[in-house]
Amino acid sequence: MTVWPAIWLTLKLAFVTTAILLAVALPLAWWLTTTRSKLRPVVEAITTLPLVLPPTVLGFYLLILMSPTAPFGALWLRVTGDTLTFSFTGLVIASLVYSLPFAVQPLQTAFASVPQPTMDAARTLGATPRDAFLTVALPLARRGFLTAGVLTFAHTVGEFGVVLMVGGNIPGRTRVISIEIFTAVETLDYATAHVLSLGLLAFSFCVLLLVYVFNRRGGVRVA
């Protein structure tokens, strides 16, 4: 019973993050696939950064950025009356940054595998670029969309360091499953640690299995 607030909070965080990130990643991935801009490698490098940076670096900068004494954090405090750090909203912002590559890369790979002649044919038949995107590219890239959604969700569920740094460890507010496990181990509550760890292990395995089964059928690769 004691673990339910952490599970509920984690699922809520993962759902909100996945919904927002897919909306942001879709145009970004399409732009990265089709643009001839010289800025492309720079933008690609920036979107991939959270994959290689240690969570402590992300956590440190996010803590500074969202602090009530920093311009962004202060503006947020004035508009909403709530601080960003150590709150659910702060966790969502941190997760958006942390999971960005997991949303963008599968979509980019999927869009890149849409054959150019198919797109050209659509245009020749009178489709506007918007029509061609919505009726040709998007349906063809649907597996990439699913992969992006599933991986973003799973990666957010597995988040630890960034959440601990910007969210602290507040029960029911910022204590997600991974932090609940950390707390359980620290307080020698191994029963709780086992239940949650085994749960996450099984969940992660199922998610990856789902992704690989789908990709075997579709030929869209993960990242």
Place this chain on the structure above:
Amino acid sequence: MKILASLLVVLAALPRPALAEEVLLAVASNFLTAAENLAEVFEATSDHSVVVAHGSTGALYAQIVSGAPYDVFLSADAERPRLLAASGLAADVRTYALGRLVLVSKAALDPGAVAEAFAGRRVALADPLVAPYGAAAISAMESLRLDTATFQPLLVTNVGQVATLFVTGNTDFAFLAEAQLPLLGAAEVTALDGRYPAIRQDAALLARSQANPAAAAFWAFLSSEAAAEIIAAKGYDLAE
């Protein structure tokens, strides 16, 4: 106890009478079980609810300075609550307990031959920079004339992690708070009285929470007879 705490988290989201408020405690790891006990008794005797968050004193202090929404800070030292008061973040500060440091080991230890027992072995202690019990452990080592070059010191961020290292068999010796002993199971305990400066644990009522009736009520409860009994029973001395 934990079931009760999580139930309250759920209940906190539901509509409730206007007078019942929530107090969010930031508790140094060594005091966690005592704080959960205090929370239980406080909730039973008032309309208010308590949420307990914990970490190392240094980490909690850093969170408070960065705007964390805590109401009462139960520190493991006197320095950080004093700094909070000096910067206007704390409205009131008082000593709630005097911590007791102990040395635990798997085998019985001769207090006169600690250096020999330590030689080449792993000794876990909290990081003295962020955890007052770690600083006390350093003082105790100096008092025992131990040379850290002759054994393997393991520094972790708080006494909770020190206990984990000991229970999982990853260290032979551990400097812990006496209050943690009930969690450990079988362990030999060496008292270190007089070998370290008093660990004065101060509490701070944060300035942002002065208007929260639950915070004020908990603050009053903290210096009650009932609270003193719980704190003493958990392995702390009381400030006179």
